[in-house]
Structures are given as structure tokens and as C-alpha cells.
Amino acid sequence: MNKPRVAVIFGGKSVEHEISIISALQGYNAIDTNKYDLIPLYITKSGDFYTGEKLRYMESFKNIEKALAESTRVVPVKDVNSCVLMKYPPNKLKSSVVDRFDIAVPIVHGTNVEDGTLQGLLEYLGVPYACPDVTSSATGMDKWLCKSLLQAEGLPVVKGVQMHRSEFFKDTNAALDKLIAELNFPVIVKPVNLGSSIGIKKANNREELLDACEHAFTFAARVLCEVAVPNLREINCSVLGDCDNAIPSVCEEPLNATDILTFNDKYTSGGGKSKGMSSTKRQLPALITEGQTARIQDLAVRAFKAIGLSGVCRIDFLLNDETGEIFINEPNTIPGSLSFYLWEASGVDFTQLMDKLIELALKKHREKAATVYSFNSNVLAAQGGSKGAKGKA
Numbered sequence: 050m051n052k053p054r055v056a057v058i059f060g061g062k063s064v065e066h067e068i069s070i071i072s073a074l075q076g077y078n079a080i081d082t083n084k085y086d087l088i089p090l091y092i093t094k095s096g097d098f099y100t101g102e103k104l105r106y107m108e109s110f111k112n113i114e115k116a117l118a119e120s121t122r123v124v125p126v127k128d129v130n131s132c133v134l135m136k137y138p139p140n141k142l143k144s145s146v147v148d149r150f151d152i153a154v155p156i157v158h159g160t161n162v163e164d165g166t167l168q169g170l171l172e173y174l175g176v177p178y179a180c181p182d183v184t185s186s187a188t189g190m191d192k193w194l195c196k197s198l199l200q201a202e203g204l205p206v207v208k209g210v211q212m213h214r215s216e217f218f219k220d221t222n223a224a225l226d227k228l229i230a231e232l233n234f235p236v237i238v239k240p241v242n243l244g245s246s247i248g249i250k251k252a253n254n255r256e257e258l259l260d261a262c263e264h265a266f267t268f269a270a271r272v273l274c275e276v277a278v279p280n281l282r283e284i285n286c287s288v289l290g291d292c293d294n295a296i297p298s299v300c301e302e303p304l305n306a307t308d309i310l311t312f313n314d315k316y317t318s319g320g321g322k323s324k325g326m327s328s329t330k331r332q333l334p335a336l337i338t339e340g341q342t343a344r345i346q347d348l349a350v351r352a353f354k355a356i357g358l359s360g361v362c363r364i365d366f367l368l369n370d371e372t373g374e375i376f377i378n379e380p381n382t383i384p385g386s387l388s389f390y391l392w393e394a395s396g397v398d399f400t401q402l403m404d405k406l407i408e409l410a411l412k413k414h415r416e417k418a419a420t421v422y423s424f425n426s427n428v429l430a431a432q433g434g435s436k437g438a439k440g441k442a
Contacts, residue, residue, distance in 0.1 A: 055085045055407065056132070056150035058167065060092040063159030064247050064268065072386050073156035074107050079389070079399035080154075085407070088150050090134070091120075092162065098123050100134055100148060123147050125174055132174045152410055153178040154403070156383060160242055163383050164190035177414035179406040181382045185357035189382035192241045192273045195356065199377055202355045204348060207367065207376045208232065209275040211241065214266045224262075225255060228274050235277040238262055240269035251277060280371040283378070284335050286349040287388035289402070291359040291409055297346035298391040302335035333394055341368070344375055352377050359413060360406050363388045 057080070059073030060066055073089075080087055089104040101120030103109045109116035123134040131151050139145035153176050157163050165187035171178040181189065188194055193211040200206050210231050217224040228236070238261035240248040248268035250261035258274075265272040283305070287298040335342070349364040363384035367376040381388075387406075389399045397405075 052084060052086045053152055054088060054131075054148075054150040055080060055152045055154055056088040056090045058090045058092065058153055058155045059157055060094070061157050061159070061162035061167070062092070062094055062096050063157070063161055063163070064243065065159035065163075066094055068385055069156060069158045069162070070107070070110055072158065072383075074105070075389070075399075076154065076156045076387055076403060077105065080403045080407075081400050084404070085152075088134075088148055090123075090125075090150075090153075092157075092167075093117070096161070098125060098134070121147050125170070127174045130175075132176050150176065152176060152407060154406060154410070155180050156387065158383060158385065160190070164242060177410040179410035180360045181356075181358045181362070182413070185359070186382050188356050189358060189362070189380045190242050192239065192379055193271065195379060196273070199352060199355060202351070204352055204355065205374075205376050207275050207278060207378075209273050212262065212272050212274060214270045214272075217262060217266065217272075221259070225258060228258065228262075229255065232274055232276050234258075236261075237275045237277050238265050239273050239275075240265045241271040241273050242269055278367040278369050278374075278376060280369050282337075282368040282370050284337065284341075284345055284366045284368050284375075285363055285388075285391070286345050286366070287361060287363045287384065287391040288349050288353040288358070289361045289392065289397075289405060290353075291413065292354055292357065295350050295353050297349045298388065298395045299333065300335040300337065300342050300345055301391060301394075302332040302337070304330040304332060333390070337368070341373070341375065348375065348377060352380060356380060358382060360409055361387050361392075361402065363391070 057073055057077045059069045061069060063069070077087060077089060088100060091099045091104045093099065099117055099120045099122050103116045103119050122137045124137045126133045126135050128149065131149050133146055134148045136145040136147050153171050155162070155167055155171070155178060157167060163186060165183040168178065168180065168183045168186050172183060180186065188198060196206050196209055210228055212224060212228065235251055235253045236258065238250050238252055238258065248265045250264055252258035252261045262272060282302060284300050284302055286300045288295050289298070290296055345366055348366070352364050353362060358380065361384065363381040365378040365381065367378050387402065389402055392402050393399065
């Protein structure tokens with residue numbers, strides 16, 4: 050019996066492109082090849098799909114032009130119960146079928162891939178995929194939308210204000226006045242739809258707020274300004290499962306080198322050789338009380354279900370170490386390194402984690418197949434001529 054073919058999809062038109070490569074190849078190497086045949090499916094920064102043996106290896110990405118020259122550009126095409134990868138441009142004299150896959154494991158980060166865009170393509174292709182669906186992916190990536198949803202669910206979030214680029218640059222002084230009137234310094238300024246701490250700055254006064262907003266607006270058309278939590282400790286907790294059954298991991302505390310966790314703290318603090326989020330300096334498990342741990346794990350699962358997430362996600366928290374207040378910062382719908390290190394510390398090894406993600410993808414696909422999306426109707430037969438529903442002109 051043939052083994053299911055699993056495509057690990059990574060890369061994409063995103064500022065987190067390189068982090069996706071690191072995370073994806075970690076996940077690729079953890080999948081049980083006794084159960085599944087694997088296909089690397091790489092998306093370039095311009096949005097082109099490539100597959101090939103070279104794309105399995107980190108070393109290849111040190112010379113990406115050479116790796117792509119030795120790989121095959123493809124276009125995914127819907128087929129019965131699978132996706133066919135067709136050579137592009139197509140062969141004229143022989144078959145253009147390069148490969149096919151039955152299940153997709155997207156390990157992507159950031160805009161144009163993690164935000165529901167890629168999930169929409171996979172929905173159209175009709176294949177099971179191991180990450181949150183279109184709606185929950187889009188919600189989880191949009192910090193303002195997500196904050197609003199969590200607040201509506203009665204979950205604790207810090208006060209924030211959204212600002213549009215057009216509003217800010219139309220009258221910058223008025224925009225700054227508005228932000229300062231609604232928020233107290235210091236504030237955290239971040240692009241509304243990016244991860245990996247890209248574009249984030251802390252502002253302690255008006256001049257720094259101007260600089261932080263201008264910086265964030267280079268990465269997104271909307272920014273989110275939030276009150277900075279004093280006496281801050283950042284605590285993370287991963288959640289695995291779906292709406293029926295979601296379990297939390299142990300908690301971790303990233304040990305950042307600055308007063309906010311930066312891109313460099315996350316990915317370049319491992320002595321010059323990044324292993325994704327697994328190379329971040331951290332206290333694992335976090336040195337917090339049992340009550341705080343239980344509270345964060347409960348909030349993580351509640352946030353996971355409120356957003357409608359599935360697969361493996363990471364929920365990041367802000368802890369005021371003096372008052373004990375805990376706030377949900379944001380979800381990571383496809384976290385760096387898939388948070389495998391949190392699950393290893395929870396008794397689930399990386400291969401077991403990947404098995405579970407594939408199982409969840411198949412379960413979600415079966416449930417979707419049981420839903421009716423169309424019904425027989427004679428509405429077109431009832432139309433007369435070419436006038437449509439309005440009848441005669």
C-alpha cells in the first residue's frame with residue numbers, strides 16, 4: 050500500500066521568509082518517513098512554487114539561485130483527493146506532472162502565507178492541511194482584530210489603539226495627539242499583521258512615538274499602539290488540538306536582551322547559528338507560581354478556542370511581575386519551530402507532534418467533507434433568455 054504523500058510548504062512573500070525555511074526543515078526532518086512520503090514545496094519571495102531534492106537541505110539555501118536551478122518550478126492543480134504539481138512552463142511533448150501530494154503541512158510565517166492567503170489556496174485545492182483555517186489564520190495574524198475578539202470574549206488584553214497609515218501621514222501631529230490622549234507612555238508600537246517582533250519599538254515620549262510609528266508603517270498600512278506593561282515578564286504557552294480537544298504545553302519565559310523581545314533575541318542569539326525559535330534563550334519551564342502557570346494555560350486554551358485555531362499554536366502573554374496581572378499579548382498561528390521545544394518539555398517529542406498535526410488535518414478535512422456546500426436548484430432553468438433575474442429589459 051502506498052504511503053500518503055505529505056508536502057511541507059514553506060517560504061513565501063513575507064519578511065519572515067528565512068525563519069519559515071528554518072522552521073520548515075526542522076519539521077520536515079521530524080516527520081516519520083515510515084508512515085509518509087515527503088515532498089518539499091518551497092515558495093520564493095516572488096510567490097513561485099518549486100520542488101526538488103535540493104530543497105530538503107538547509108545548505109542549499111546558502112545559494113538559492115543554484116538550488117532553484119536544480120529544482121523544478123511547479124503550479125499546484127486540483128485533482129481528485131490530491132493535488133498535482135505541474136511543471137511550469139509545461140512540457141510540450143511529454144507529461145508535465147512532476148509530483149502530487151495528499152496532505153499539506155504549511156510551515157510558514159507572516160503575511161501572504163500565514164494570514165489565510167495560503168490556506169485559501171489549500172481550501173480550493175481540496176487537500177487536508179495542518180494549520181488553522183482561513184478565518185482563524187486571518188484573525189490570528191491581525192493583531193487589532195484578534196485583540197477586539199479576545200476582549201469581546203472577556204479575556205484580558207492591554208489597552209490599544211489602531212492607527213492607519215493614511216490618517217497618520219495626513220496630519221501627523223493630530224495623529225500623535227490622538228495616540229497620546231488615549232494611551233499613557235510608555236507605549237509599544239507594532240505593525241498590525243507581522244510576527245517575529247519585526248517593526249516593533251517602544252516609545253517613552255512624543256519624539257520616540259513619531260519614530261516608532263514611522264518605522265512600523267514601513268512594514269504595514271496599519272499599526273497598533275499599546276500601553277506597555279510595567280515590571281514586564283513575557284511568558285509563552287503552546288496549545289495543540291482543535292475546538293473539540295485542546296491541551297496546553299508547559300510555560301516558558303524567553304530571556305530577552307532588551308526590554309521587549311526583538312527579532313535578534315528570538316533568532317540570532319544562538320551564537321551566530323540560528324535554529325529558529327528553539328535557539329532563543331529561555332527559562333523552561335518558566336519560574337512562575339503554580340497558580341500563574343494554571344491561569345496562563347487556561348487562558349491559552351480559551352484564546353485558542355475563541356479564535357477557532359487548530360493544529361499547534363503559541364499564545365504569548367504579558368505578566369506584570371509586581372501586581373501579578375496577566376494579559377494575552379497575541380497568538381502565533383504557526384509558531385517558529387512549531388514550538389516543538391515546549392512539547393518536548395511536555396512529554397511529546399517532535400515526531401509525535403508532527404504525527405498529531407497530520408491527524409488533526411485529516412480530521413478537519415473529514416468534518417468539512419460532511420458539510421453541504423451546494424444543493425440542486427432549477428433557478429437557471431427558470432431564467433428566460435439572457436435577461437437574468439430581472440426578466441425583460
